Amino acid sequence: MAGELTRLTPRDRHLLDLLDQHKTLTTDQLVDLAFGSLGRARNRLNTLLSRDILDRFRHYHRPGSQSWRWTLGPVGAAILAAGRGDTLPRPAAVRDATARLAMSPTLPHLLATNGFFVALTGHARIHGGRLTRWYNETQSRAATGNLVRPDGHGVWATGGRAVPFWLEVDLGTETLSRVVGKLTGYAALPPPRAYPVLFWLPTTAREANLHTHLTRTGTPDGLTVATATVNHAPDAGGPAGAVWWVAGQPGRVSLADLIPAGDGTPWDG
Template identity: 75%
Template structure:
């Protein structure tokens, strides 16, 4: 993750005039990338292709250009076999542009690079990428179906911190979204499970959701790595019960891979072996408020 000599030199001369000049060169898609990275920290190249480009070649060309101008930064870890794809973050200039847009002080380039280094070594990096990947998949599905003439969209996507602020720290969802199909909205909390926690701990998260007030009593979606682990979680719930007033559904990444992803008919509700689409889960109709 050591910057090139050119990057280091440009970062050391970062001034308001440099930021203003780069701001004038940004395209609407560049601004979208900065906003996404500001909110969600990091994405892989493949995730950014889905979010903003649609073509790997176009994505690589533009991302590399923005990297060369210190607007974006990137890292990847060595592993065998093959090469890990780049993980992209805000670079010093990009972070300064975001700060300027909020009226905040311009961050020091060294501090921005330190943040990227800590993220690259964070034990929660895979969890963050998986959570972002869930919402990226929904965004990609919405784009594809909208192009085909269907009114589907991800109307809201909150990160973990925004969720904690909205719930008063009663729960710690990994994300929150609102999935809209036609005139019907399905708001949800997301719990991303990578199979690293005991199932009792996963199931125990429902206690906090039961304490949420009616304004935030959205369905809780558990996304698990395998259908086998998903079945074990349902078996645990059948023995322990589910807190009153909490709606739940589960999906499994390995099953969803061949069945339309998280938007598809991959969701199981307790006591019901049938799988339904995300749009079929409990929601609101005809523009009824989902955050009133």
């Protein structure tokens, strides 16, 4: 491990931090986050794999091949632990954690959540703007005082605006009443944490049904609730674009144009 410290580039360290915080990212996601070129990404990732700094897995998939999912390898995990002053993990323990992640039923949800933030980062690289904060589920829950369990939290900055938000990623596996029920927890947050709640949905049909449900049940006071869909967003600028349908309002707005529904208390962001 000591020898690897002299061979790691700043980008390598950035990759280790990303995988430490967000558990796993696909090859394409890492291209958007750190490389910009698939060829460069493959070359460097395979080098780090051969040195046990990174590890990877994928499932059988036909037709074609599933993209590799990258994680920390034993040496990479040891480097991060040493930097924090923690006990160095056993290589077998790191491999076991990767195996558990590969078989986790929540893996698709994790990749979808990470993909949302990766899309914002990719948009910033090409069109401007900046994702100034990206919290994982654990960090987001801590920021809410465990009153609610967001899938993520971010701050999108562009054009002199900084828009904090909570993210809920929906894969269509829960009932709409359960999805809408999550808003009760967000309504209990203090005004400085009353960020817009974004629902990232799989289809426009699911989105329309959710808004019908919200029209019937109402949106809690003090909350801005907005939705967008995976199958519509790529054609309209991705999650940074004018893809957000605010509950109770016509049309769609960009992420930067979302505003809180609270009492004007300054945002943390």
